[in-house]
Amino acid sequence: MRSAYMLLFLLLASALSGCASVNLFRDYSEPLREFTLEGTAEPKVVLITVRGTLETGPDEETFREAPGIVQETVSQLDKAAADPSVKALVLAVDSPGGTATASDILYGELLAWKEKTKAKLVVCMLEVAASGGYYISLPADVIVAHPTTITGSVGTIFIRPKVVGLMDKxxxxxxxxxxxxxxxxxxxxxxxxxxxxxxxxxxxxxxxSRFLSLVAKHRNLSDENMRQVSTARVFTANQARKVGLVDEIGNIDFAVATARKQAGLPENARLVVYRRTEYADDNPYNSLLTRMASQPTLVDLGAAGDLLRRRTGFYYLWEPGY
Incomplete structure (x- = not known):
């Protein structure tokens, strides 16, 4: 708590003094730039990471709003679509899902990107790619799950606060x-x-019904496997492969190699990412687009804070903590 007060003091002091040297926030004014993580050949594989809860609105930082996950992902897709050297996309998904609309927007944007570019799309699931996180994975030519991925939760939930009991008390x-x-x-x-x-x-x-129909359209599951999936249960990577929700099991390097193979690219085809700032020793597990000097958090309520911020609505979301 003491450090939070110190950060707040520095911020106020900077504002009052007109000093521009103290920057406590991410800088979103810079356009996305391309950085090569590996490879030297001209054709490119783009890596885009979707991490966190899917929502259509902006991210709420401590003192201001920042571009949301839908906006940032679409910006990267647009940049990749404008580059004829991009022959494949690896979408790294680490998300429990989110609102039904945000999930559907990203699903539609990925479908449109494939249609426009005729490029290959490979999904690499990380820790969790459940519910809406699985929904946005459906357009992929190949879905790769990490050996320890949790996926599935193909279902819909209506979340709303309830205070009537408290009001009575x-x-x-x-x-x-x-x-x-x-x-x-x-x-x-x-x-x-x-x-x-x-x-x-x-x-x-x-x-x-829309969610299940899209799973049936993209995955061609047997009736028995579809019955299992429709219970909205989650699966490990091995279980998901057995029922047909994923195609392969491997890490992100395997997913990149799969994308190169799907697109008929050489093994040294470049793997690129889009960032607003450069990172030393960058690698595929870095999901940040923008550097920040410091991000003050005055009060961190953890999972309880996430629950309090959750808006009433319909979600493709797996949230066992609540």
Whole structure:
């Protein structure tokens, strides 16, 4: 806590003095630049990492908002699409999923990128590629899971806060004037009616049908394997390969080699990434696009903080901590 106060003091002192030498934030003003991680041949394999919860909005840093995961990923896809030397893309996915809309946007952007470029797409799953993290992997020509990856969770969940019990305890009530009987459905201030529960079940079912239909379209699973997948359970890498959710098991180097092979490229085809700043000793496991001098965190609530920030909505998300 003492260090957090010190960082805040430095920030305020810098602002008051007009000093420009102290930068506590990431710099997003620079355009994305290409950096080569390995290889010397002209054709390129681009590595893009999608890490964290998928949301359409910006990331909320301590003192300001930053570009969100959808915006940053699409920016990289656009840059890769504009380069005719790019013959393949490795998408490293480390995500438990997120909102249904964010997942669907990235799925659509990856499909459009493949159609526009005619390049190959290989997904490399890292720690977790579940629910929406699996959803965005579906356009891949080959899905590679790390030996310790957790994937699957093909399902939909409706998350909403509920404070009606707390309000009863502290003697607080909310008056609502509404134009229709269902106008406040999903309100955290009262228990849902049976009809509302049925309507929410219908919405979840409709969104989940889309998810399952896309899995069936891209993965061609047997009826028995599809039944297992539709329970929304998670799988290890070996289990996922047995039911047909992934194609291969290997690390990120294996995924890059697979992308080169899929695109018919030489073994020394360049592996490139897009960054706003240069990193010494850069490697494929670096998911940062922009360097920061320091990022102050005044209060870190961990998983509880993530839960408090979670907006009411429909998610393709695996969140066992909650």
């Amino acid at each position: 502290i003697g607080v009530d909310v008056d609502v004037t509404k134009s229709g009987v269902n106008k406040d459905m999903g309100s955290p201030f009262r228990q849902p009616s049976r009809e509302e529960v049925e309507m929410f079940d219908g919405i979840v079912g409709d969104m989940n």
